[in-house]
Amino acid sequence: MKEGPIMDLDRFAALAEAYGGDVSRWPExxxxxxxxxxxxxxGATASRLAVESDxxxxxxxxxAxxxxxxxxxxxLASAPAPRRGAAWRGWMWRTGLGAGLMAAGAAGVMAGVVVSGAVAPVGELEVISAAVSAYDALDVELVGDV
Known part of the structure; x- marks a missing residue:
């Protein structure tokens, strides 16, 4: 009984035709x-490999x-000529893009400043007032109306 995988001459010819006469190029x-x-x-395999090697x-x-x-x-003669009149548009595009990004950043900073001023207390008395009112609500919840 033979060991290992079995291949017939038709399969060998198909692989030689697909991958060439060098068996090291074949799938492992x-x-x-x-x-x-x-x-x-x-004899048969050597002649087939010789044909494919040629x-x-x-x-x-x-x-080529x-x-x-x-x-x-x-x-080169049939290629279109480069456009020369639109150089300022490229400069304006790059400048406008940078200015737009800068304006968006400034608007974000301004919005953050405005919102943080409205949310957080600013003065010392406001901090105390906010703390007292928070504890009053807690006291009413825990103890009830006294």
Missing amino acids: VEREAAALLMATEP LDWALDSWR PGASQALQSAI
């Missing part, structure tokens, strides 16, 4: 089964041709 889960098949069928070599050695100087010049 398939390599052990491929090694067993190469040991049992050396294709790998041809694809690896191919380089560069564009000619005439084509590069034609592309």
Whole structure:
């Protein structure tokens, strides 16, 4: 009985076609089964790997041709010209954005100052008055009307 995963020649051919003639490029889960098949069928597997290795070599050695100087010049000539009249708009946009952020921050600070003055007592007498009125309400709740 054979040990390890089993692979047939059709599966080997499909993997060689997909991943090439170098078995180290194949998925790891398939390599052990491929090694067993190469040991049992050396002629068929070697010829298939040779064909795929030739294709790998041809694809690896191919380089895309560069564009000619005439084509590069034609592309650059057909490009739209940059806009030059809108430089002040960019400056105004950046300045306006900063001014808007500064105004929002100032409004937040002002709102915080106004709200904190309305919530917290300011003077010493107001602090005492607030404390006494708080304890009066507590006294009425705990003791009741005396």
